[in-house]
Amino acid sequence: MENRPDPDELLKNIQAEETKRGRLKIFLGYVAGVGKTYAMLEAAHQRKAQGVDVVVGYIETHKRAETEELVEELEVLPRKLVEYHNVTLPEMDVDGVINRRPQLVLVDEFAHTNAPGSRHPKRYQDVQEILAAGIDVYTTLNIQHLESLNDVVAQVTGVTVRETIPDRVIDEASEIEVIDLPPDELLVRLQEGKVYVPDQAARAIQKFFRKGNLTALREMSLRRAAERVDDQMRAYMQTRAIQGIWAAGECLLVCISPSPLSERLVRTTRRLADELNAEWIALYVETPQFASMSPDKRDRVANILQLAEDLGARSYILSAGSAMDSVAQTIIEFAHKNNITKIVTGKPLRPRWQEFLRGSLVDKLIHKSGDIDVYVVTSSDKPSLPADESPLKLHSPIHRYVLSLLLVALATVIGFLIGGRVEQTNLVMLYLLTVVVSAIYLGRGPAILASLAGVLTFDVLFVTPYYTFAVSDTQYIIVFIALFLVGMVISQLTARASEQAQAARQREAETAELYDLSRDLASSANLESILHVLKKHLEQTFNRTIVVLLPEENRMVAYVVSENLKLNDEEMAVADWVYRHAEPAGRHTNTLPAAQLRYLPLKTSKGVVGVLGVGKPNTSDADLTPAERRLMESFANQGAQAIERALLEEQNRQMVLLQSAEKLQNALLNSISHDLRTPLVAITGALSALDENYEMDEPARNALIENARGEAERLNRLVGNLLNMTRIESGAIKLHLEPGDVQDLVGTAIEQLGKRIEHHQIKVDVTANFPLISMDFTLMVQVIVNLLENAVKYSPEDSIIEVAASLRDSKARLQILDRGAGIPHDDLSRIFDKFYRTEHPESVSGTGLGLSISKGIVEAHGGQIHAMNREGGGTIIEVELPLKI
Amino acid sequence: MTLGNQRVLVVDDEAPIRRYLRAALGAQGLMVYESATGLEAINAVLSHRPDVIILDLGLPDIDGIEVTRRLREWSQTPIIILSVREAEQDKIAALDAGADDYLTKPFGTGELLARMRVALRKQPSATNEPIFQSGGLTVDFSRRLVVVNEKEVQLTPTEYDLLKILVTHAGKVITHRQLLKQVWGEGYDDMHILRVNISNLRGKLEPDPSRPTYIHTEPGVGYRLKV
Secondary structure (H helix, E strand, O other), X not given: OOOOOOHHHHHHHHHHHHOOOOOEEEEEEOOOOOOHHHXXXXXXXXXXXXXXXXXXXXXXXXXXXXXXXHHHOOEEOOOEEEEEOOEEEEEOOHHHHHHHOOOEEEEOOOOOEOOOOOOXXXXXXXXXXXXXXXXXXXXXXXXXXXXXXXXXXXXXXXXXXXXXXXXXXXXXXXXXXXXXXXXXXXXXXXXXXXXXXXHHHHHHHHHXXXXXXXXXXXXXXXXHHHHHHHHHHHHHHHHOOOOOOOOOOOEEEEEEOOOXXXXXXXXXXXXXXXXXXXXXXXXEEEOXXXXXXXXXXXXXXXHHHHHHHHOOOEEEEEEOOOOHHHHHHHHHHHHHHOOOOEEEEEOOOOOHHHHHHHOOHHHHHHHHOOOOEEEEEOOOOOOOOOHHHOOOOOOOOHHHHHHHHHHHHHHHHHHHHHOOOOOHHHHHHHHHHHHHHHHHHOOHHHHHHHHHHHHHHHHHHHOOOOOOOOOOOOHHHHHHHHHHHHHHHHHHHHHHHHHHHHHHHHHHHHHHHHHHHHHHHHOOOOHHHHHHHHHHHHHHHHOEEEEEEEEEOOEEEEEEEOOOOXXXXXXXXXXXXXXXXXXXXXXXXXXXXXXXXXXXXXXXOOEEEEEEEEEEEOOOOOOOOHHHHHHHHHHHHHHHHHHHHHHHHHHHHHHHHHHHHHHHHHHHHHHHHHHHHHHHHHHHHHHHHHHHOOOOOHHHHHHHHHHHHXXXXXXXXXXXXXXXHHHHHHOOOOOOOEEEOHHHHHHHHHHHHXXXXXXXXXXXXXXXXXXXXXXXHHHHHHHHHHHHHHHHHHOOOOOEEEEEEEEEOOEEEEEEEOOOOOOOHHHOOOOOOOOOOOOOOOOOOOOOOHHHHHHHHHHHOOOEEEEEEOOOOOEEEEEEEEOOO | OOOOOOEEEEEOOOHHHHHHHHHHHXXXXXXXXXXXXXXXXXXXXXXXXXXXXXXXXXOOOOOHHHHHHHHOOOOOOOEXXXXXXXXXHHHHHHHHOOOOEEEEOOOOHHHHHHHHHHHHOOOOOOOOXXXXXXXXXEEEOOOOEEEEOOEEOOOOHHHHHHHHHHHHOOOOEEEHHXXXXXXXXXXXXXXXXXHHHHHHHHHHHOOOOOOOOOEEEEOOOEEEEOO
């Protein structure tokens, strides 16, 4: 590997310099009382003197006069009071700070734990949000609160610090200022009462403030700061392309397990990585047993991986077979792929004999590691195996053990019954059978018990001397040992096989669920059905309430919600936070954990498309297991992609709509300019002919006038149609519903058509007692006029046009039947489209608006209109209206 | 009734329409006055005492409905409303306010003259004109007798009342509300019963009820007995 500045690294540095994120400065002390807060305030005053807008977000003065004096001269933002168990706790008001938008805010006690019910559990998370809003922050911190030093501090001082902050937060700080005070001076200050000491903790604190402790802590903080300077130096050299001293890129890999030792492993690796200035990765290899592990253990794995991430590692989970060989192989392959130079693993805690049976991972790793170093870490105060790790722990419910003993008893009874007829040694087979049956159906523990009980029963009952454990013939010892060993092996093998099968089933089920989801999502045509599919699958798979929220005009809107799930404003605020920050929040997370639901961002490569909310399961308040969490993330990913696809399609559709609207507009302009002009030509022509031609004979004059009048009427109808169309399209159409007489309706329409239908026979078949229908009479007359006019236009002269009315399914059905040209089958559904006209016959004029207006009016009535071809030639237009709307 | 020498007041804010009416009505020997706004129109009625008023509904100052209402406070001069097809509600309001008839723009001169003739005609009544006849329809008010094509027709009392009102205002439009009020009484607002009775009446009078010749429907407004 070359020691040349990495382009990615350079880019990151440049970005770090350019980014608008606020800058964090930490005033680091090694213990309370060194004057961090005072130093911070002094620095703030300097900045203020330079014209920087400085406010105090939260400072605890501990009533020290000199500190209070400094605070008073600054603007102090009001604190937020958080109610908790009838106690009001003052906390920093994060939103207040962000809304105030100062250039610099002072926040004391970086490692502080917020009151329950605050947005974030820890103050450093509040600070991160403030930084993200582009505001600079000054804060104070004692070295013992640093996560990676937590255990060292505990070892050195004997005091375990509970309030810790992840190292990466410190790494992100732009500047660290060490506030140093020699321990002797500090002790003097303490004696003078200048150090704030809470009363109840006075004694413990006194113990803590021993010179030895202070020296150790001081060293730690100075060293930490020195490392930091190192890093900055290196970064500087990289940006300036100075070749040099940095080591080849080391990369560490720490293998974790559910064991409590893993936490220590992770911390150790972090320190090692710091010293080597190396990247590091935490890896958990999941075996089929993972599925059958207790939720506690699975949570522990998740927590350890989280810890590693907090300490700056990348974390991975891989799957392997259950054999140690397979696990080791997986680790080594991963290490090679990721250019790992050192593997850190824990010293096995199991007894030697178990290692012999199962194999040792460390041995296997060392054996396969090749050029990779393997570090084996141990603990000084050897942590005991947790109860469920112990080989004596009962893995199966107690009744299974009882059952296995009953099986042994049964074998014994059978042994007695057939005892006389078979060789005694063959009776051993009976017990062996018992072991196999137990292993298959009852599990590992009961099988081992069966083999043990079998051996003892056989010895006592069938081997001379009877009823004692003594054995006269030594060759039986071999039988016993063989029986016991075979029993052990069989039980181990069978149990493992069934575990593997179970794990495989679970994986298969997960895969099947994912496959089902993706298939259903792929077949969902629109956003609504995608969301419903997503909700349905999530509900079924996780048995939890689900909500999917999408942004709409700057706020989140719940699109699909499980039954019985109500989202109040606070929940919506959490969802909104998640959408804006693209990070999970809510229940069981570090942000707003007081929320009812856990919220995940629905992320795609282009950004966040929405938020998924997951509620409590029906029975308990259990968090999702890591496996469930991963599966849910897969679901969320698939869902997010499907949603994005739907949104893009929608955009696309809008585009197409816009384009077709444009096309329509062109068609409208063409059609209208033509249709408006034709009658005007006829009218203007007639008028000018009459004006100029005095000697025109009577019939010619009349013909001209008649034609002009007909054209004028046509123009009037066209304008009426355009007005109606506009009203229908803009939704401005208002129905005046009244009971209407269908016979009257048809009669009025025929009368309005007047001369336009004089060359056709109209046959009306509406009974006099046809019920009245709720309708807007004027508009429905327009419909019938349009339909009849259309029928007349497309049928030969003197043909019969029928109008029939009938009742069907509590609907009135009106039919206009003609013997015209008919409509090509493909056009049947399109003839109601605006400006649509069938290709032939071409001689027929019209705008193609009539049918479309009719459709609009009928649909406004809650009815339907269809066209069909008539048997024997011609067209039927059918209008269905509900009797009452 | 023939037209000639009568005074007509044309109220319309569109000069081309006033010009057209002045030419068309002047050619009939009518005396034409013009107003472009509603207030002008009211003053013109006071000063010129027209025999008939042709009133456009869409006026720039006060609308035609309001003009009708104000005129009807002191004048019974027949008013013919001009309106567009899309304004049914305005038409009805004007008719209910006391206008005599209406015409939908655009209209022919012949149509307007026919309306004016009907409007200028004195209302017939049972006392001065006991027998009405139009086409094959004869109504004898004194004997409550209705004959169609020389055949006596039996009507229910309600149907007879309806027919009587239509005949009394023959040639003029009667709004649904006017019919309901006069036949069933004030506050009666059941369109259903009116439609059914008109349908029954047509069934008894009209040779082909689906193409009525006597009782004409004015869509959305009311009915008119043709003369």
